[in-house]
Amino acid sequence: xxxxxxxxxxxxxxxxxxxxxxxAERGADVxxxxxxxxxxxxxxxxxxxxxxxVALVAAVVEQRMRIVADAAEAALELDDAGxxxxxxxxxxxxxxxxxxxxxxATAFVAGEPGVVEQRxxxxxxxxxxxxxxxxxxxLRTDLEPIxxxxxxxxxxxxxxxxxxxxxxxxxxxxxxxxxGLRPQAASSLPVxxxxxxxxxxxxxxxxG
Amino acid sequence: xxxxxxxxxxxxxxxxxxxxxxxAERGADVxxxxxxxxxxxxxxxxxxxxxxxVALVAAVVEQRMRIVADAAEAALELDDAGxxxxxxxxxxxxxxxxxxxxxxATAFVAGEPGVVEQRxxxxxxxxxxxxxxxxxxxLRTDLEPIxxxxxxxxxxxxxxxxxxxxxxxxxxxxxxxxxGLRPQAASSLPVxxxxxxxxxxxxxxxxG
Numbered sequence: 001x002x003x004x005x006x007x008x009x010x011x012x013x014x015x016x017x018x019x020x021x022x023x024a025e026r027g028a029d030v031x032x033x034x035x036x037x038x039x040x041x042x043x044x045x046x047x048x049x050x051x052x053x054v055a056l057v058a059a060v061v062e063q064r065m066r067i068v069a070d071a072a073e074a075a076l077e078l079d080d081a082g083x084x085x086x087x088x089x090x091x092x093x094x095x096x097x098x099x100x101x102x103x104x105a106t107a108f109v110a111g112e113p114g115v116v117e118q119r120x121x122x123x124x125x126x127x128x129x130x131x132x133x134x135x136x137x138x139l140r141t142d143l144e145p146i147x148x149x150x151x152x153x154x155x156x157x158x159x160x161x162x163x164x165x166x167x168x169x170x171x172x173x174x175x176x177x178x179x180g181l182r183p184q185a186a187s188s189l190p191v192x193x194x195x196x197x198x199x200x201x202x203x204x205x206x207x208g
Numbered sequence: 209x210x211x212x213x214x215x216x217x218x219x220x221x222x223x224x225x226x227x228x229x230x231x232a233e234r235g236a237d238v239x240x241x242x243x244x245x246x247x248x249x250x251x252x253x254x255x256x257x258x259x260x261x262v263a264l265v266a267a268v269v270e271q272r273m274r275i276v277a278d279a280a281e282a283a284l285e286l287d288d289a290g291x292x293x294x295x296x297x298x299x300x301x302x303x304x305x306x307x308x309x310x311x312x313a314t315a316f317v318a319g320e321p322g323v324v325e326q327r328x329x330x331x332x333x334x335x336x337x338x339x340x341x342x343x344x345x346x347l348r349t350d351l352e353p354i355x356x357x358x359x360x361x362x363x364x365x366x367x368x369x370x371x372x373x374x375x376x377x378x379x380x381x382x383x384x385x386x387x388g389l390r391p392q393a394a395s396s397l398p399v400x401x402x403x404x405x406x407x408x409x410x411x412x413x414x415x416g
Contacts (some may be wrong), residue, residue, distance in 0.1 A: 107369070147380070154366030154381060158358045161315070165406045172355070172399040173362060179348075179395055180388025187387055191380040198373045 014039040015046050019060045024099040032056060057105045058112035064099065065106075065118035068092050072125035082138035085129045086178060089152060090171075096156040097163065097170040103156060110203050122149070140185040144193035151177050222247040223254050227268045232307040240264060265313045266320035272307065273314075273326035276300050280333035290346035293337045294386060297360060298379075304364045305371065305378040311364060318411050330357070348393040352401035359385050 018039035022030050032053055036046045050056035068091075075088035096103055109115050126145045133139035155177055159169035194202065226247035230238050240261055244254045258264035276299075283296040304311055317323050334353045341347035363385055367377035402410065 143384075147384075150366045151381060151384065154362035154364075156362075157365035158362030161410045162402055162406060165409045166399065166402060168399045169402065172397045172401065173359060175395045175397050176351075176355075176359065176385060176388040176393075178388070179390075179393045180384040180386070182387075184392065185384075185387045187383045189380045189383050191374065191376045193380065194370055194374060194377065198370060201373045202369045 011039075011041055011045055012049060015041060015049065015056075016059060016063060019056055020063065020099075023057070023060055023105060027100045027104045054109060054112070058109040058115055061105050061109050062112070062114035062118055064095065065115060065122065067095060069118045069121035069125065071095075072122050072129065076125055076128055076132075081129070081133040081136040085133045085139065085148075088126070088129060089148070089174060089178065092149075093152050093155055093170050093174055096152065097159060097167065100163075103153065103160075107203075137183055140181055140183050142185075142189045143181060146199065147193050150194075219247075219249055219253055220257060223249060223257065223264075224267055224271055227264055228271065228307075231265070231268055231313060235308045235312045262317060262320070266317040266323055269313050269317050270320070270322035270326055272303065273323060273330065275303060277326045277329035277333065279303075280330050280337065284333055284336055284340075289337070289341040289344040293341045293347065293356075296334070296337060297356070297382060297386065300357075301360050301363055301378050301382055304360065305367060305375065308371075311361065311368075315411075345391055348389055348391050350393075350397045351389060354407065355401050358402075 015035065019035045022035055022038055032046050032050070033043055035056065036043045039046070046056070050059060071091040072088050075084040075091075078084040078087060106115070110119075123145060126148050130139065130143060130145045130148065134141050134143070152174075155170050155173045158173045159166075162169045223243065227243045230243055230246055240254050240258070241251055243264065244251045247254070254264070258267065279299040280296050283292040283299075286292040286295060314323070318327075331353060334356050338347065338351060338353045338356065342349050342351070360382075363378050363381045366381045367374075370377045
């Protein structure tokens with residue numbers, strides 16, 4: 001039984017790794033069969049654990065978002081509040097920039113419980129990173145926590161067409177955005193950050 | 209004959225307007241039939257003028273990109289070099305933010321002659337806006353002209369999920385990016401801007 005469980009666990013990991021690889025290379029528009037082939041397991045093995053493609057995509061997205069949430073919580077341990085926010089921004093953008101899956105697939109599984117949980121963990125930690133940096137005077141005070149993931153998504157997309165030819169290009173645009181977040185900002189931000197209600201509405205208008 | 213020509217011209221405009229509307233609402237993944245219905249003309253009328261969907265998408269994208277190129281050249285007429293760049297950035301982003309077509313369709317028709325022509329016009333004018341603002345000390349000197357459209361695309365995408373619930377959200381992220389472009393930048397940009405060769409390579413890897 002233990003051997004069977006170990007085999008099942010190993011298969012699960014192989015499927016998730018294969019799915020993450022295929023999604024990262026080509027986006028979420030790939031078949032479960034292709035994932036099974038890449039993982040070297042049968043279609044039935046994948047299908048038993050992930051009866052729908054949404055379930056498979058959600059598992060991959062959740063795994064990736066857990067890394068992002070871990071990075072946000074790890075950054076909170078740093079003494080320097082400005083460095084902590086920059087460190088998180090770099091790690092999160094590096095992960096997204098290498099991986100078409102996170103950006104393109106997330107909208108389709110945004111309501112799945114495991115995905116919601118990791119997003120809430122991340123937003124909670126980012127909220128603390130933002131408040132701390134603002135309290136210490138190293139971050140513009142009109143920034144809201146929800147701005148951070150949206151800005152990082154923008155940075156990822158600015159560089160996305162160059163993923164193959166200059167995979168580090170996102171660093172150039174992240175540096176510009178981080179400079180724009182300093183407390184010496186010239187402008188007051190002209191439009192309010194999205195409210196929780198707007199975030200919910202946007203999620204449904206994208207998913208629907 | 210003149211009447212016929214006037215009719216044909218009017219039909220062409222109706223088709224382009226209808227196509228732009230449908231693309232703006234729902235992206236380029238719509239059929240020629242749907243565009244014909246919206247324009248109130250027959251399938252054959254659309255098909256005669258635009259024998260492939262690429263031709264139709266290219267015509268719409270070219271029309272939109274001409275507005276962007278016009279905005280860049282108009283901005284060059286302003287006396288204040290900083291205001292000129294900001295003015296162009298706002299107009300270009302406003303157009304993209306309202307219009308899924310430009311962002312999603314451009315990659316598919318990037319090599320079409322009319323599209324290439326408008327892109328080159330825009331990049332030429334943006335190059336002059338950038339150099340002028342740098343010469344006058346109101347723009348960080350390590351910015352390259354090609355960074356401008358990539359940053360604006362990032363701003364558009366940062367706000368894209370909120371298009372329906374807060375169509376002006378892009379203004380918030382544009383303000384942050386523009387603050388990051390001031391000459392009082394904290395960082396030197398850590399990665400070079402894409403070269404012409406990289407831009408060509410990226411175009412082909414996206415289109416292919």
